[in-house]
Amino acid sequence: MRDALGAPQSVLVLGATSEIAQATLRRLAGERMRSARLAVRRPDAVEAFAGELRGRGVAVEVLPFDADDVESHPLFVEAALAGEQDVDLVLVAFGVLGEQSESERDHMAAVSVLRTNFLGAASVMTVIARRLVAQGHGTIAVLSSVAGERVRRSNYVYGASKAGLDGFAHGLGLALEGTGAGVLVVRPGFVRTKMTAGMDAPPYSTTPDRVAEAIVEGLARGAHTVWAPRGMRLVMSVVRHLPRALFSRIPA
Numbered sequence: 531m532r533d534a535l536g537a538p539q540s541v542l543v544l545g546a547t548s549e550i551a552q553a554t555l556r557r558l559a560g561e562r563m564r565s566a567r568l569a570v571r572r573p574d575a576v577e578a579f580a581g582e583l584r585g586r587g588v589a590v591e592v593l594p595f596d597a598d599d600v601e602s603h604p605l606f607v608e609a610a611l612a613g614e615q616d617v618d619l620v621l622v623a624f625g626v627l628g629e630q631s632e633s634e635r636d637h638m639a640a641v642s643v644l645r646t647n648f649l650g651a652a653s654v655m656t657v658i659a660r661r662l663v664a665q666g667h668g669t670i671a672v673l674s675s676v677a678g679e680r681v682r683r684s685n686y687v688y689g690a691s692k693a694g695l696d697g698f699a700h701g702l703g704l705a706l707e708g709t710g711a712g713v714l715v716v717r718p719g720f721v722r723t724k725m726t727a728g729m730d731a732p733p734y735s736t737t738p739d740r741v742a743e744a745i746v747e748g749l750a751r752g753a754h755t756v757w758a759p760r761g762m763r764l765v766m767s768v769v770r771h772l773p774r775a776l777f778s779r780i781p782a
């Protein structure tokens with residue numbers, strides 16, 4: 531259960547090698563998190579991080595998880611959330627950027643991005659939501675992106691995957707109203723992580739820790755959406771309404 535200040539004590543992270551996910555867990559470990567279940571494609575990839583959390587007094591379990599393997603999601607969730615302890619927070623952090631030019635040449639490359647970011651996330655969130663409703667509380671925090679707010683020519687496959695995910699998560703949040711469970715949609719701008727390594731950072735770029743701060747703050751006040759940095763909300767409300775001719779001239 532969350533403590534009296536609303537801080538999650540028991541957390542499941544899907545895609546725990548994500549730098550944003552790890553920054554969030556570090557912050558939560560500094561609050562009242564007692565247990566973390568780290569779900570990853572390659573368990574050895576989080577060994578050091580699991581050790582770090584254990585060193586801070588957090589009980590850690592590492593579980594194999596592949597977002598693309600949607601058939602496995604019901605069994606995965608059952609195993610991940612077995613035991614007596616409820617889960618307060620499920621952080622959906624996996625995602626791939628893909629290579630836009632490759633996605634335009636090879637339809638399977640586009641399918642792969644859409645499968646992970648949209649179908650994989652929608653599938654596992656559907657299963658998790660049922661579980662949270664049954665326990666009567668808990669939040670799914672999901673990493674969307676400003677790229678889904680208005681899809682750009684330069685990364686329209688990734689942008690479309692996030693637009694789909696964002697819409698799904700928003701609708702799921704509405705559907706969960708009154709159940710005790712909820713959804714927090716997280717919309718970061720450009721974040722300097724391994725996903726964006728080698729790319730030029732645009733203005734308003736941010737760090738995993740600042741995104742983590744926005745997530746933790748959003749959880750504490752029961753928000754349904756957070757932006758990181760916060761000013762992206764205003765920027766995107768302008769960008770969203772630009773005439774197409776003007777929008778298409780914004781540099782990539």
Ligand SMILES: NC(=O)c1ccc[n+]([C@@H]2O[C@H](COP(=O)([O-])OP(=O)(O)OC[C@H]3O[C@@H](n4cnc5c(N)ncnc54)[C@H](OP(=O)(O)O)[C@@H]3O)[C@@H](O)[C@H]2O)c1
Pocket residue numbers: 544545546547548549550551570571572575595596597598623624625626627646650673674675676717718719720721722723724725726
């Ligand atoms: N960085 C940004 O600028 C930015 C901006 C907005 C939103 N986001 C979103 O924030 C989330 C976290 O991104 P990040 O910046 O922290 O990137 P990251 O460090 O590259 O983390 C993404 C993680 O997703 C995992 N993953 C990919 N496909 C998976 C699959 N099929 N099953 C399970 N795990 C899978 C990868 O795990 P492996 O170790 O197995 O490869 C990878 O570590 C993503 O959804 C991303 O789209 C990022």
